[in-house]
Amino acid sequence: MGRVAAIKMMVLPKINYLFSMIPTKPPQDWFRSLDSYMSKFLWKNKPPRISLKTLQKTKDKGGLELPNFQHYFLANRLQFISGWQKHTLLDEPWLDVEQALCNNLEISDLPFISSNIQRHECFKSINISSSLTAWWEFLKLTESSLIPCKRTPIWNNPDILQNNNMINFSDWSSKGIKYLEHILEGTEFISFDRLVTQYGINKKRFLEYQQIKSIIKKRFKPGQVELQTPPSVVQFLTLKTPKLLSKIYRMLSKTDESISLPIAKWEADLSVNFDQNFWSQICLKTFHLIRNPSLQLIQYKILHRVHYTGHRMFKMGFTSTNNCSHCQTNSPDNYIHALWFCPPVQKFWREICEDLSKCLKCNIPTSPLVCLLGSLDNVTTEKNIAHMVFTALCIAKKTVLMNWKNKNNLNSNQYRNYLLDYISLDTASATTSDQFLWAPLISSIT
Numbered sequence: 001m002g003r004v005a006a007i008k009m010m011v012l013p014k015i016n017y018l019f020s021m022i023p024t025k026p027p028q029d030w031f032r033s034l035d036s037y038m039s040k041f042l043w044k045n046k047p048p049r050i051s052l053k054t055l056q057k058t059k060d061k062g063g064l065e066l067p068n069f070q071h072y073f074l075a076n077r078l079q080f081i082s083g084w085q086k087h088t089l090l091d092e093p094w095l096d097v098e099q100a101l102c103n104n105l106e107i108s109d110l111p112f113i114s115s116n117i118q119r120h121e122c123f124k125s126i127n128i129s130s131s132l133t134a135w136w137e138f139l140k141l142t143e144s145s146l147i148p149c150k151r152t153p154i155w156n157n158p159d160i161l162q163n164n165n166m167i168n169f170s171d172w173s174s175k176g177i178k179y180l181e182h183i184l185e186g187t188e189f190i191s192f193d194r195l196v197t198q199y200g201i202n203k204k205r206f207l208e209y210q211q212i213k214s215i216i217k218k219r220f221k222p223g224q225v226e227l228q229t230p231p232s233v234v235q236f237l238t239l240k241t242p243k244l245l246s247k248i249y250r251m252l253s254k255t256d257e258s259i260s261l262p263i264a265k266w267e268a269d270l271s272v273n274f275d276q277n278f279w280s281q282i283c284l285k286t287f288h289l290i291r292n293p294s295l296q297l298i299q300y301k302i303l304h305r306v307h308y309t310g311h312r313m314f315k316m317g318f319t320s321t322n323n324c325s326h327c328q329t330n331s332p333d334n335y336i337h338a339l340w341f342c343p344p345v346q347k348f349w350r351e352i353c354e355d356l357s358k359c360l361k362c363n364i365p366t367s368p369l370v371c372l373l374g375s376l377d378n379v380t381t382e383k384n385i386a387h388m389v390f391t392a393l394c395i396a397k398k399t400v401l402m403n404w405k406n407k408n409n410l411n412s413n414q415y416r417n418y419l420l421d422y423i424s425l426d427t428a429s430a431t432t433s434d435q436f437l438w439a440p441l442i443s444s445i446t
């Protein structure tokens, strides 16, 4: 976890500086080798036990928010797309230069034109082309399509052709009719009479109205679906400075909504079935209910089931028996057996739960859901108690892991010593209001 923070603080700013200065996208190999260095650093040159993709997820999705460099590259490029939309304010001098390259096109319209824009003069500008390429990648990630949408420009748009030429009726655009939303309402074309009264279009231009109608009808076939702007695009366009880069990055990391936890294995082992929200909360509790990073890491690793069990060693060919050697039950030494069902471990958990229930005057059931996953909703609603219970249970898990290879050595005295060590450290660094937090537990242990 400290190593993830080190990457965030030491590596990310340097890479981000490069991305902000160099508009071209580095080759995939470059990203791959960067990721492989990160992986080696995180796992100290040992084989990774949790994939980089999982670690890059947000904390509620089972990740550690490790930087995703590809997304940071995209976010850097997408900042320009956001800047183009503010062109009217003329607050950025570079916009003028880029607008000049677009000739008769408005720079703010570029994102709403299909990849046909590649044939346009402006695409020769490296900044415009790399930003648009990033934008198309963003649209792909968010599964949104903009062709057509409310904001599709009508004039000088290479997507809207008449006899292979773009159309541009300057009288219409000067009166404020620029996008499809100005001539279409729902699935219907707005009538010519209404355009005349609303925008002051000259009545003699009826023929042009018919022309536009037939071209648009032929190209986009409106009437079947109502024009929309995809929600992710609307959300993107509302993002504003300051911290625009991290806002865009956060939006990109939210595009993958799946939770990366071995949920199916947990549900099979515990014979339960929960919705995504439950698992998301379980992930978050690891970081909300506990402050100590090394205990957070223990809980995080347990949720991801990274520890090697006898069963796993057997499958890899390192041991000759699949069964647990610490007890006489002849059960396979799998994750849930090693962490919960093995008799010496069971006995340990029972003692811990009784002990904690007595000290904190609440009922902590000897259940893997509470002890292993840390689902405390049915135990207590009081934040301080939840914090104490969660911490104590994490220390109990630390004790189990310390005796992983010889479970018969497991005893609650060792747990109490770890707990006392932790409490003395915590109170030493705590604010005065937290000084007495641990009082009910200390009096019962000592």
Ligand SMILES: [Zn+2]
Pocket (backbone or CB within 6 Å): 324, 325, 326, 327, 328, 329, 331, 337, 341, 342, 343
């Ligand atoms: Zn056993």
